[in-house]
Amino acid sequence: MTTSTPTQPTADQALPDEDVLLDVRGLKVHFPIKKGVLIDRTVGHVYAVDGMDLQIRRGETYGLVGESGCGKSTFGRAVLQLEEPTEGEVLFDGTDLASLRGEALRRQRRHMQMVFQDPLGSLDPRQTVEQLLLEGMRAHGLADDAKAARARLSALLDAVGLPKNALSKYPHEFSGGQRQRVGIARALSVDPKLIVADEPVSALDVSVQAQVVNLLEDLQEEFGLTYLVIAHDLAVVRHISDRIGVMYLGALVEEADADDLYTSPLHPYTRALLSAVPVPDPTVEDTREQILLAGDLPSPANPPSGCRFHTRCPWRQATRCDTERPQLRVVDLPGTPAGHRVACHWAEQIASGELRPHDVDMELTDQTLTAGPVDTTLGAKGLTDTLP
Numbered sequence: 001m002t003t004s005t006p007t008q009p010t011a012d013q014a015l016p017d018e019d020v021l022l023d024v025r026g027l028k029v030h031f032p033i034k035k036g037v038l039i040d041r042t043v044g045h046v047y048a049v050d051g052m053d054l055q056i057r058r059g060e061t062y063g064l065v066g067e068s069g070c071g072k073s074t075f076g077r078a079v080l081q082l083e084e085p086t087e088g089e090v091l092f093d094g095t096d097l098a099s100l101r102g103e104a105l106r107r108q109r110r111h112m113q114m115v116f117q118d119p120l121g122s123l124d125p126r127q128t129v130e131q132l133l134l135e136g137m138r139a140h141g142l143a144d145d146a147k148a149a150r151a152r153l154s155a156l157l158d159a160v161g162l163p164k165n166a167l168s169k170y171p172h173e174f175s176g177g178q179r180q181r182v183g184i185a186r187a188l189s190v191d192p193k194l195i196v197a198d199e200p201v202s203a204l205d206v207s208v209q210a211q212v213v214n215l216l217e218d219l220q221e222e223f224g225l226t227y228l229v230i231a232h233d234l235a236v237v238r239h240i241s242d243r244i245g246v247m248y249l250g251a252l253v254e255e256a257d258a259d260d261l262y263t264s265p266l267h268p269y270t271r272a273l274l275s276a277v278p279v280p281d282p283t284v285e286d287t288r289e290q291i292l293l294a295g296d297l298p299s300p301a302n303p304p305s306g307c308r309f310h311t312r313c314p315w316r317q318a319t320r321c322d323t324e325r326p327q328l329r330v331v332d333l334p335g336t337p338a339g340h341r342v343a344c345h346w347a348e349q350i351a352s353g354e355l356r357p358h359d360v361d362m363e364l365t366d367q368t369l370t371a372g373p374v375d376t377t378l379g380a381k382g383l384t385d386t387l388p
């Protein structure tokens, strides 16, 4: 087992090392597109994850959001080494997972579990809940003592709010919400540190969603868990997350503390996503800036050059946005919370109002951006005036 050399946080890295449980650097997952009679010719790649950098603190909930197809699930699977990264590092508790093989990787996996969107699809229908829970416990030596194992099963059911008689039942005998509780109990059964929850409530009725979200929060407190919650529903993520990362075509475009992201979104994509979230109270007039995105998410097999978002961005500037890919960087503006990271060349100018949105199809020249000093005093205040 190799241990990573501790590194100092850089200017664009949000957290000091000692707090970090999961440290992902430059992660890429590219799927080959195969053609030919024998499907043996690689004719291209799907750039599902294409340079993800993020860190998750111990005990924190990190929400990862983005449109369907932007690579969220592939990222979650790659973190758990269920998908082999093409490039980059996943450091878990200081250990580079790529350096582990066989038994060492299996032992480390115990500490990282997944909760899936569709519990019915992820639970073996031929196994009772008892068998499902014991499977992982046995694999990690947590069921060697029969009496202790029974006590553990009982404690797991209690923790997730299922009755004792659930042990002898099969997945199809439960409601959707109860099945998700079984899925959560299975993840918990091996006493993990990190749980990757991929759309944990999106298959559930709205009335049940809140119960499962509350359960996840209670369990986090009880067991000191760290969560990576993947979801397309911004409302769910806001409620549960300490920090949120917004993903677009395989990479983060913005990251901030949850409330800060909603009150001071800086990246054009985040602003567009948030402007589409309905106001919770229908009696309150919606005065927010409405940003409509042109077109669909481009194919991850053929991503745009430069900034991946430039083909849909109302703030696009020629020619830098079309040619130069912006890196995630800390953006420090008066009124903008610390640790806010954004991948946009023009974050400051957009926040100050120096750059105004325009028609995406507008013919742009190098002179489109008016020259002059940036008045950052408007900074995030201008945004909080117009957004929730």
Ligand SMILES: Nc1ncnc2c1ncn2[C@@H]1O[C@H](COP(=O)(O)OP(=O)(O)OP(=O)(O)O)[C@@H](O)[C@H]1O
Pocket (backbone or CB within 6 Å): 031, 046, 047, 048, 066, 067, 068, 069, 070, 071, 072, 073, 074, 075, 232, 300
């Ligand atoms: N095994 C695979 N082989 C080839 N392409 C894949 C594979 N898995 C995912 N992809 C492609 O990678 C891209 C990202 O998929 P992914 O499921 O990670 O996105 P997502 O943001 O989680 O979307 P969703 O919410 O719809 O699941 C998609 O274009 C998808 O078709």
